[in-house]
Amino acid sequence: MITEHDGSSLATRIAHRMTPAVIQAVRARAEATGGCLQPVHLTGFRTVTDRAGRVLDHTAGVVYAPCGNRRESVCPACSDRYAADAFHLIRAGMTGGKTVPETVADKPRLFLTVTAPSFGTVHNRPATRTGRRLPCRCGEYHHDADTRLGTATDPEHYDYQGSVLWQGHAGELWHAFTVRLRREIAVAAGIRAKDFADHARLSYAKVAEYQRRGLVHFHAVIRLDGPAGPEDPAPAWADNALLEHATRAAVENTRVTRTLTIDGNTAKHVFTWGQQADIRPIRPAHAAEPDDGEITDRALAGYIAKYATKGTSTSEVPDRPIRSEKAIDALDVHPHHRRMITTAWALGANTDLAFLRKWAHMLGFRGHFLTKSIAYSITFTAIRGDRRTHQHLATLEAAGADAGTVLVVNHWKHTGNGYRHHEDRDIAAAIYEGKRQQRKEKLDKEAQP
Template identity: 35%
Template sequence: MFALPTLAAGRDVQALHRAAAPDFFGWLEHTRAAGACTRPIRLAGTLTAVESGTGRVVEQRHTDELPDRTLYKACGNRRAAQCPDCAWVYAGDAFHVVRCGLTGGKTVPTSVAAHPVVFATFTAPSFGPVHRRHIPRHTCADRRRCDCRPAPCRARSIAGTCPHGQSAACFARHDADDPQLGRPLCLDCYDHDHQVVWNYFSGELWRRTKQAIERHLAALCRRRGIPHVQVSTDSGRVRRVPPVRVSHGKVAEMQRRGAVHFHVLLRLDGVDPDDRDALVPPPAGITVDDLDAAVHAAARQITVVTPPHPDGPQGWQVAWGEQVDVRRIGASDGDVTDGKVAAYLAKYATKSTEITGHCSTRLTPDTVDAYADPEGNHLARLIDACWRLGRPIHHHTSRTVAPAGERQAGLDTTPNAYAGLRRWAHMLGYGGHFLTKARRYSVTFGLLRDTRATYRRAEHDDTADSGDAADTVTVGTLAFVGSGWLTDGDALLANTAAAQRRERRRVGREELAHEAWSGVAA
């Protein structure tokens, strides 16, 4: 019981020792780039300043001359559970990626704000009854502070028990933080194999769904007499393409039961025959009603049948669940706005499997036994299903002795279409990115990072004594030497300084906004 005070005392001593050092303020400035990072990357090597025009080496320094003899860099982890500060930066970038696709800005023309857009939610089907929280009718003023009474969990289920002796009904009114939410009523009845396969192939299901949406709209254009557009390819050939295309931004969210569902922004764009990359409005004959109908039609029709597996000789059917919600951005009710949607998607882009209660790094044969159990709880069975379905599948070869050069062929395994399930067992089978977008939808994360780096470099050049700093480029020859702060005291000081800088920026933005408002009011 004395462990925590001892650790706190040791951290304070380390912080005092660092603060009393003569180069403390230089160390703070040196670690500023990774100040609030939980586990910064430590690099060692050579930093060379080179003239951008001539290539002449102006200055060369080794990291041994820097504080702690290393260079600190933020880890850049997007997951809020791993590094809150890096996830905060990622969420800000995600917000701008999503928002610019709706309103324009940052190289995206503002004319896209007039394009028809819908916000669709695609859910997974049922793999067995689970505990749920359902509110039939909201009477609260703010959903974020909802205090409405939920309905009984599964009071209308068929009375009796399942084949394994578990009750088929649940009369509990679950709280929002009830750990039972998302857990199957009967673990043995629940189809864990089908769920992890669905997670694994959900990316392919979405790809085909988007293709079906575009085909539906192209057929609609033909029926309404809207002609195709002739465009020139990079090779110089002329192609006829549909006059409308769909650009999307997509975020994957993990449900409590461990199945992913997708929140997707779908924007209608036209095609410019002179510039394929131009963002132009769709033809006047195609409206947001048509986009809405295309999404519903594709969600009902598209099904993926997975390859055969020894545990599922016919494969598994991968399709969307019955709950497909489509809302229109900027509708007259004002409930779904571009700002709310962008903030909503940015929030979920920093999350992963934390809501299910499982959070781990990639599993290996040495660590999987700590999480997988065919007789364990819901999460343990999902991980076990990933590991079992992703196992190597061996040939049944004859016992004939083959020549030495051909012996290895008899030891090869049949290609397993589910082999990736082992790689993504820690993600319960889902191996896709949690935020993806079409190339033409909006700006890229790379552009936002480059813009931020350019701004910081210009800010540093403005404060530097050297007048020709802008004419030089710093080239680093660096190697990874470790991750994390050297001491807990260093982490405390760096994180505190970073929090103070963020607070100053926040107050400064509020002051500027107040001055601007005062000037308009005057």
């Protein structure tokens, strides 16, 4: 039995503390954050006064705000909110809405997936074209939950250094790809590359997803606009066939070359995409059934939004930076991922690669998980600003105030994070699960004929 220093049992302490009044207070705070498991504590006050100086509403003390972490492994509630925002951001760029014109749905659009090269054989579940399962290179048949999937079959001959170096330069490789793609589109259209901006504009949104081998691959929505952006019709010569041809050429020809000094040895390193590139046209959801290889815009928005919240959870690595080499030894991770973390930490001792220590917990990847070009669609800032405005107006309405005739003074400071007691966290988790189940039932009902 776990006991307190005064000898009382843990169960007795919980029963004493969780009175109806305490439960009601904890539930109210958890409801206010949507079931956030790592709420931000803000201490201070908010005062609403009218033009005559009369106080219409005054709130003081400690309030909880959502942590806003996008990782499902850290906070499922805030991860859900991030996924919903990502869905609207991505879909607005494909179908319009939220200040984006609906005509974007008629423009050339593709869904692209690019992967990392091979750095050695890994455990997998190969199959024939008919779906018949084949044995792995190790001679075994792996089940889908086998933790060895994606890990090196021969760790001593796997190129861990090459994989971590590629991962650390993946963001630069994507940038080089977008530059190359503009050039390939210009060539296909018969215009000069330097004149591309006068004829068209490339817009995209991409998300990074970890594969089981610990390396990221990128999923991206690519759209071709007129030079002014979403409001401008695409050039007459632009269609999906041209965009697909240019995209394939850009994937095959993109190179990033860096001269790096590692352990006193200076050499050139060339980073490219892997051979597995998937390019599919995007068809509007209201159109006829997609042809082979096509995908609807609504399905795609949900697909990408889901991966924007996964973080490193599929790679079984920590959610926070590593502070020392000893911390690596204490990690409860697969040996394959530990080798990648250790390699990133060791490479970070070199001046050219010092950034790898900061991102060792991410297996060397230092990019954002969801990025977009400026003109693709709205921003997360705009979406969150709309939500804050809605909540602000609802608060004023509850106080019987008019937003145009009141003065709102907020004075808050950060004083902590999370819950002090496990039972408080359990209540928040239950509230989140209830809200999630309600959303699921609503979606299931809407999907019924």
